[in-house]
Amino acid sequence: MTDINPQTKGYYFELYPEGFVRYDKYAGEEGETKLRGSLNFKWDITPQTTVNTTAYPDFAQIESDPFTLNLSRYPTYLNERRPFFLEGMDIFRMSDFGEDGEFFDPLNIFYSRRVGKSLNGDAVPILGGMKVTHKTEKWNFGIFGAYTDSLDVEPEKGFGVVKLKRQILDNSDVGILFSGSRADKDNYNYALGFDGVYRSGFNQFVIQTALSERNKKQGWAVSTGYIGFVKSFKVMASSEVVHVSFDVGDIGFVPWAGTKKFSITTGPFKVYKKGFLKNLFYGPGIVIIQEPGNTENWTRLGCFTFNPNFRNNWSLYLEIRAGPAYEADTNYFYRSLNINTWGNIAGQFFNLGTNYSYTYNYWRGFLADQLAIWSRVGYSIIPEVSLSLNSNAWVEW
Numbered sequence: 001m002t003d004i005n006p007q008t009k010g011y012y013f014e015l016y017p018e019g020f021v022r023y024d025k026y027a028g029e030e031g032e033t034k035l036r037g038s039l040n041f042k043w044d045i046t047p048q049t050t051v052n053t054t055a056y057p058d059f060a061q062i063e064s065d066p067f068t069l070n071l072s073r074y075p076t077y078l079n080e081r082r083p084f085f086l087e088g089m090d091i092f093r094m095s096d097f098g099e100d101g102e103f104f105d106p107l108n109i110f111y112s113r114r115v116g117k118s119l120n121g122d123a124v125p126i127l128g129g130m131k132v133t134h135k136t137e138k139w140n141f142g143i144f145g146a147y148t149d150s151l152d153v154e155p156e157k158g159f160g161v162v163k164l165k166r167q168i169l170d171n172s173d174v175g176i177l178f179s180g181s182r183a184d185k186d187n188y189n190y191a192l193g194f195d196g197v198y199r200s201g202f203n204q205f206v207i208q209t210a211l212s213e214r215n216k217k218q219g220w221a222v223s224t225g226y227i228g229f230v231k232s233f234k235v236m237a238s239s240e241v242v243h244v245s246f247d248v249g250d251i252g253f254v255p256w257a258g259t260k261k262f263s264i265t266t267g268p269f270k271v272y273k274k275g276f277l278k279n280l281f282y283g284p285g286i287v288i289i290q291e292p293g294n295t296e297n298w299t300r301l302g303c304f305t306f307n308p309n310f311r312n313n314w315s316l317y318l319e320i321r322a323g324p325a326y327e328a329d330t331n332y333f334y335r336s337l338n339i340n341t342w343g344n345i346a347g348q349f350f351n352l353g354t355n356y357s358y359t360y361n362y363w364r365g366f367l368a369d370q371l372a373i374w375s376r377v378g379y380s381i382i383p384e385v386s387l388s389l390n391s392n393a394w395v396e397w
Contacts, residue, residue: 012044020058040084052131054084059116059123069394071361071370073291073327074255078113085112088133091142092163094195094208095173097227103263104225104238107208109191110161110179111253115146117154125149140165140175155183159251171199181250189214189250203228210254212246219246221254234269234281238262244292258292265305281307287321297326301334314343328360332367349378361396371395 018038025031041053059082070076080086089112096106116126129146144161148154158181165175173196180190193210208223225238244258267283282305289299301323309315317340325334340353355372373393380386 014042016040048136049134050088052084052087053129055128057084057126066390071363073362077253080112084129088131091133091140092144092161094177094193095175095197095206097204097206097225100227103236103265105223105240107193107210107221107223107254109177109193109210109248109252111251114251115159116148119152119154122151124151124154138167155187157181157183173197179251186215189248191248191252212248214247214249217245217247219243219257221246229269232268233266235266237264256292260290263287265303276311278309278311291327294326299325299327314341316341330360330367334359348380351376368396
């Protein structure tokens, strides 16, 4: 008998009980053994609706965050690595440009790394969490809740997120997102965001707005961006205004309160049908920034971008920036050079890059030349298993 494909009916159901043994030993102290257990549950109620829950999860086995030297004014954004938070979490963010949106700063009014965050090397324990997601052709809906235990100065706290998104005009979206955390009536943080994206061919326009309240302090923020083509010219533009009282420090990641920023880069985008080049973009741009706490001085930078993509699947990105800058009550001439290349060698991923800048070192409190060099090699042993080697070097003078 051939070509028989019997269909199965039912609901996809997963239940994962886990047990952990942890042994801690510090110099001069006796060792301590800790036993922990957790329970994870997933149920696809319908093909469109999924429920995920977790109780007493332990994410100690998750790959740690790569080390990054940060000398800037703002903290480093850390990508989510915990499986419970990764699955379906694309619903719980406002519309953006994805991997093509480095020129755009989104309003991340929900940042899942705030749940069970690290304090002095120890993660705040998560007592439990639940997610419900629902996706259809026109509607996306999600609700998320979690409760964390106390740790050091961090009190017990509840987190909640609700997102609703509606597809309009065939390929565009509008949405609303609420996020919040609360320990008690005097320790809370709420945010409400509205977002929309209009898509037409290769053109995209995104707008995000948000209101926040943290312990009776209220603020607002607006961020917009555009990427697309005007005839054969590629255009990338963004603008952002964040009120000085906008604060989502307990639930989101928008640390640059009080900032105004405008940028535009444009130039010819050429596609080649033959030869070693697949496509090429190059062009000038400007970036204008006003730092928090400053009402008169602006940073005004000119930039030039050169980005060829080769037919052998290698790519190069080069960007130069320079201009008068003002930050930390200091006027100076900013300059930077960023070079990054990536591709495949014998079927394995390879990346090499360097960045030079003359800017302000917020860690040590002075202007300095800074140079960073990085490389990454990825090797796939089998399709399911891969290894990567990362190296980084920093020099300041």
